Amino acid sequence: MFLDDSLAFTLNSLDRMAQRRSDAEWLARQAASAEARHLGFIGERPLVVLNPLGGLALYSLPQSSVREPVFLGCEDGEKPIFASQLPEEQDLSAFGEAVKAIDLRSLAMQSILPPAMLGVLAQARTLLHWHATHRFCSRCGVASEMRDGGYRRHCPACHADHFPRTDPVSIMLVTRGDHCLLGRQARFAPGMYSALAGFIEPGETIEEAARREVFEEAGIKVGRVDYHSSQPWPFPANLMIGVMAEGLSEEITIDRTELEDARWFPRAEVKAMLEGTHPAGLTVPAPFAIANRLVRRFVGET
Numbered sequence: 001m002f003l004d005d006s007l008a009f010t011l012n013s014l015d016r017m018a019q020r021r022s023d024a025e026w027l028a029r030q031a032a033s034a035e036a037r038h039l040g041f042i043g044e045r046p047l048v049v050l051n052p053l054g055g056l057a058l059y060s061l062p063q064s065s066v067r068e069p070v071f072l073g074c075e076d077g078e079k080p081i082f083a084s085q086l087p088e089e090q091d092l093s094a095f096g097e098a099v100k101a102i103d104l105r106s107l108a109m110q111s112i113l114p115p116a117m118l119g120v121l122a123q124a125r126t127l128l129h130w131h132a133t134h135r136f137c138s139r140c141g142v143a144s145e146m147r148d149g150g151y152r153r154h155c156p157a158c159h160a161d162h163f164p165r166t167d168p169v170s171i172m173l174v175t176r177g178d179h180c181l182l183g184r185q186a187r188f189a190p191g192m193y194s195a196l197a198g199f200i201e202p203g204e205t206i207e208e209a210a211r212r213e214v215f216e217e218a219g220i221k222v223g224r225v226d227y228h229s230s231q232p233w234p235f236p237a238n239l240m241i242g243v244m245a246e247g248l249s250e251e252i253t254i255d256r257t258e259l260e261d262a263r264w265f266p267r268a269e270v271k272a273m274l275e276g277t278h279p280a281g282l283t284v285p286a287p288f289a290i291a292n293r294l295v296r297r298f299v300g301e302t
């Protein structure tokens, strides 16, 4: 297996300490430690500090601002890292002039944080979003309580335990001979085409989801499906599962509710889209997204 720094959210510098975080006393000691760092989020935007040399670093909240922190893990084996959601109306100037809230997608696109920090932020963002939207027991409706550093919520009334969710998405590059199938949604940047994708449904395999989505969106029959790689995608809780898929038919029937366009692109044209030299200005997603890696696999670059 190889690690590619350019694929956002796939590297994480922390040891999650999953075997320790259910020990409430141990967790309390970590939170009180002088080494503890508390990341802050406003909505889905982490707080960063612009340092004098022009880069960005994650901002560590003062202890007084920490609210219902989730435990992310330990850095270098001993420094505990937590994350808290701050109120939308939080006055950032209270933390200093250089502190900004910048959305995760921008941080990933601009590669201005070390790659291993992006993975930490993805973990934090997904966990915080789950707590913000799952405050009550889904079985009996009573307010639930955070446990295990944020990896569980417990209902004090019916004793049900609830766990953070991850939503798997199949993203597939369909190929047929020297062509691959790319589509675009109306919300994409002008000229950008990408691999097709869709949520995996309950009781469905990754392969079945890939075949179903391609047939629904583009009317193409798919045969063999091979796993390629995966990427956490914290908007809010997806796991993108990248596959290469073999197209068995050629005639495209576009589902206009999903796609604005879908086409078979020859390999040479896809290379130009990757390199930014396409004569019509067509492009593919940037290297921070898994679709880019699938496309590079098709043209033989990975």
Ligand SMILES: [Zn+2]
Binding pocket: 137, 138, 139, 140, 141, 142, 155, 156, 157, 158, 159, 160
């Ligand atoms: Zn309950």
